[in-house]
Every structure is written in structure tokens, then in C-alpha cells.
Amino acid sequence: MDGAMHTDAKSRAETGTESGPRGPGCSLRHFACEQNLLSRPDGSASFIQGVAEKSREQLIRNTCEAVVLGALHPRTSITVVLQVISDAGSLLACCLNAACMALVDAGVPMRALFCGVTCALDSDGTLVLDPTAKQEKEARAVLTFALDSVERKLLMSTTKGLYSDAELQQCLAAAQAASQHVFRFYRESLQRRYSKS
């Protein structure tokens, strides 16, 4: 089976920022990633978090927890704020990449970098990496993986739809190959940042 990878022509952007922890006097919260969708990219606003957002938040939190060296900052909350500017598909993978870059930019000590890759399997078994929203809707199965940078190990996986054992292994292998491009992009952008000084 041939694999196709879409890395460009995506109008998707996200900004990730990190805000400081709270001081004493208020009850400290557990290490949690909150997604308070006050404003959505299509212009609507909502104060109620849906179940889908909460589950996405939990997935990102678990990935970050596995990688951040929390022992160096006891009794401290690390907040990652992700604002969706436009959503053109593969939103969770995009959130994971933005969260990783935000943590690196803030100088939070981590034991590895991580990236997110989404695979879509359509009805005749074609594997598409980084699918658009339309491809995700028409796909038979959508799989998202979070991989770490040291040995491309799997940190988190979430899947939706119908797929066989062999297809899962194929998607994972394709995602591991694709993660290389993401890590190379991380390295290039960080080198460009440090080249100015």
C-alpha cells in the first residue's frame, strides 16, 4: 500500500503559550491541561466544555506528563494554553506539536521531545497521513499517535473507527517515519532561533 503525506497547503495554525503557576493561598490543582474554549475559530463562543474537548485535553495532559521532569518543580502547576486559530483537520496532532514547542520555549525541563501524527484509513485501505477535515470525515478509521524523539516510542494513541491488526502496525510504522520530518522541523526552527544571538 502506498502512503501519501500532506505536509503543506494546510491552513492550520495554533499558538501555544505557557502561563505561570499560582502562588500560595489558593488550592493547587493537579497537573492538568485545560482547554477552555471561550472562542472558536469559526467565531462562535461557548462557556461549556464538551466531552470531546475534555477528552482531547486529557490525552495532551498524559503525553506532557510522561515527558516533563515534574520532580524538579514540586508543588508547582504548569499550565499550557492552546488557542485554536483555524482547524483544517488533524487537530489533536497539531495541539500536541504546539504543546511540545511551548514547553521547550518556556524552558520546562523535559526528558525528550514529542510530536503528534494523524493517520486516516479510507474505505479501500489507503493510508493518508495528516488528513484534512474532509478526509477525516470520509475515512473508515482515524488514528492519532504521539511519538517521542529518543527512540520513536509510542507515548499516546487514540483511534476511532474500524481497522485490522496489520493496518494498525502499518499506520504506526508510517507515523514513526513521518515523525522524523516533524522533529527535523523542530530542530531547524530552534537552530534558527539560536542563530540570531
Next chain:
Amino acid sequence: MLAPAMAEVAAESLAGGRARAARTVLNQVVLPGEELLLPEQEDAEGPGGGGERPLRLNAGVRSRVRVVCGPGLRRCGDRLLVTKCGRLRHKEPGSGSGGGVYWVDSQQKRYVPVKGDHVIGIVTAKSGDIFKVDVGGSEPASLSYLAFEGATKRNRPNVQVGDLIYGQFVVANKDMEPEMVCIDSCGRANGMGVIGHDGLLFKVTLGLIRKLLAPDCEIIQEVGKLYPLEIVFGMNGRIWVKAKTIQQTLILANILEACEHMTTDQRKQIFSRLAES
């Protein structure tokens, strides 16, 4: 169909994961997750010394040099694990044994309190005998009212909420609340204490502060020649500056903030243009 592409990619990824010697990566950008090998100790007693080499109990394991692990690096086994992104730096040992210090020079804005650092804090609360001072870390630092020069129980210092304080940390670790004082070990202020009411406080990255406080920094000498000014640098990324007029103060603040992204030539151009006007 994926197999040959995968094999190449697998080989490349394995190559990326292998640890490299710290010496080969000096002054290059390193990313979290990379492992570095420490330099091995050179065998002082070479062969040919009359065959008097002592027998090692663990033959095959060469002892390594004692190296100090600075910010951004952690020990894992007998290797160094990089935990922050930045340039790897090394300092040779001044005297005696040891392999010197390795650290990662990272650009970050968030400050983590370190013992002995001089910082600028903002007083946020006064509760009984201590002031709570915001230093930009995860907890406000506590400052006792007796930690000023010439302060006694009867003679309290004149510190209000909202004042700027320049002090140093006496206790700063990850397990305890940071404590700061405005006197040195002899009881003298030595420049520390409440900073005057005028002037401007602004925030820059920690890397810029370290660059400006380096021994032969040209930027500070050039700025001094431009206008008469008072300036205080806090290691937590805060700079307080005061010149004769508000306009001069703002110009100085803008120059210092922009210094980070300018090359030496651009900076000299701007200074000469300002000196003329």
C-alpha cells in the same frame, strides 16, 4: 512497498538516537532528550614504565573525569541527558582536577530562584513581620523587615506594597519557599534595598541579562556614554532604568530590549545616531 523506505528511515532514526561525545557538540544547539558522553580520563601512567602498571580490579572500565553538570543537564547513568534546548557550553577547570563545567545556554523568560542571585522584586503583601515579594518564580519570596541595613524592632524600614526591592536569595531550592534579604553577610546594604520611586521597570529574557552582566560587556559602556543614568539588573529578567527625562528613560529601555536581536554593527549605528541628536 513501504519496506525499503522504512529500512532507510529506521537506520537514520537510530543514528539520530545514538549518544555523542560532549566535546563534539560544544557551542551547538542541543535538544531535550539527547545524550552526551563524558570525556574519558587520560591514562596518566602510560605503557613502557617498566611494566609497573597497577592491575585494575575492573579491567576494561576506564575511569571518567569528574565533571560538573550545570543548568539544562542531568546525569543519567554515566552520561549526561539534555533537558533544555540551547547551546552547549563548557568551561575549563581553573585549577586542580576535574573536567570543568558543562551547561546549556538557553533563552527563556521564566525565572527559577537560585541561591545567591540578586533579583528585583515587587512587594505584594505585608503580613506581620515579613513582606511577600513577587520575583517572577512559582512562589512569592519572603523578606523579613529586619533584613535591611540598620533595621531594628523599633526602627522599621519604610517599605510599602508596590515598592521595588533589590535583594539576594539566602534560601532558594525546589522544596522550600524562597527567602531573600537586602543585606550581605557583613550586615551592609551594598546597593541592595528599596529602589527609588521614579524610573521604569521592564522585563527581558534571562539570557540577555547574563550577556549584559558579563565582565566586558560593550553595551553597558556605550549606554553609559550616551546619557547619565541609573540602572539595576535583576537576574530574574527585570531591569530598572532611570535617566534625567522620561524620553531618555524610554529610549534606553527600548535600546536594551532590542539589543537581544541586533548584531554589533546595527547597535553601533543606532548609538552613533542617538549620540548625534
